[in-house]
Amino acid sequence: MEMYGVLLMLAVIVRTETQVVHRDFIFTGCSDTEKEFLMGFDGEEQCHSDFIRKEGVVTLPDFGDPISFPGFYENSIGQLEVCKQNLQVHTQIYKSPVERLDIPDTSIYSEDDVVQDVENTLICHVTGFFPPPVNVSWTKNNQIVTEGMSLSQYRRKDDGTFNIFSSLKFMPKEGDIYSCTVNHKSIPGQPQTKTWDVNVALPGVGPAVFCGVGLTLGLLGVAAGTFFLIKGNNCN
Numbered sequence: 001m002e003m004y005g006v007l008l009m010l011a012v013i014v015r016t017e018t019q020v021v022h023r024d025f026i027f028t029g030c031s032d033t034e035k036e037f038l039m040g041f042d043g044e045e046q047c048h049s050d051f052i053r054k055e056g057v058v059t060l061p062d063f064g065d066p067i068s069f070p071g072f073y074e075n076s077i078g079q080l081e082v083c084k085q086n087l088q089v090h091t092q093i094y095k096s097p098v099e100r101l102d103i104p105d106t107s108i109y110s111e112d113d114v115v116q117d118v119e120n121t122l123i124c125h126v127t128g129f130f131p132p133p134v135n136v137s138w139t140k141n142n143q144i145v146t147e148g149m150s151l152s153q154y155r156r157k158d159d160g161t162f163n164i165f166s167s168l169k170f171m172p173k174e175g176d177i178y179s180c181t182v183n184h185k186s187i188p189g190q191p192q193t194k195t196w197d198v199n200v201a202l203p204g205v206g207p208a209v210f211c212g213v214g215l216t217l218g219l220l221g222v223a224a225g226t227f228f229l230i231k232g233n234n235c236n
Helices: 072-094 206-235
Strands: 005-015 021-031 035-041 044-050 055-058 105-110 120-129 135-140 143-145 149-151 162-170 177-183 192-197
Touching: 021 072, 035 072, 044 072, 055 072, 105 177, 105 192, 120 135, 120 177, 135 162, 162 177
Parallel strands: none
Antiparallel strands: 005 021, 021 035, 035 044, 044 055, 105 120, 120 162, 135 143, 135 177, 149 162, 177 192
């Protein structure tokens, strides 16, 4: 079945006396198979609805003074019903317009400096794609891994495309190879894959070698000087 979607973006711009602009937004999205509802402020997500667990989820950390209010999840259900009705109307009016497709850009990096046998996190950043969803999977040495993997919510960018983060906890071992594979309807042919090799930095040996060579040459110089001094005294 052809997938259709309706996205509703409500932005409220507030100006203070110092002319600082703030943006409060509500995002509602629905399709034949997907649904999304979140609220945010100045580009940061504050909360979203988890339609699997059927509850509202506050995503700001505790120090961010997160907001919550009774009926948040129930309100999102009502917003999605409106979205579905609009979806039916738009489907009849536009009659399958050409779908916009933006190819994702994927990068992979470690959260912290890599140290042998010290737990770390790999992050796969997928950005610039449209529309959702994307499928993200991980492999270690060409074997699929799921343990320790997590996936963020879709986040909308100012240009209308989306980005998402997937993370994988791992224990660095020299020589291991990890890869993040992204599958999206806009990607022609094979899915997009980025690889990352475990490369643990070893302590440098240069200073020790130079110090050893310098000390050896110094001792040889002293010995040679002593030898010629003794020879000179014997000649006298």
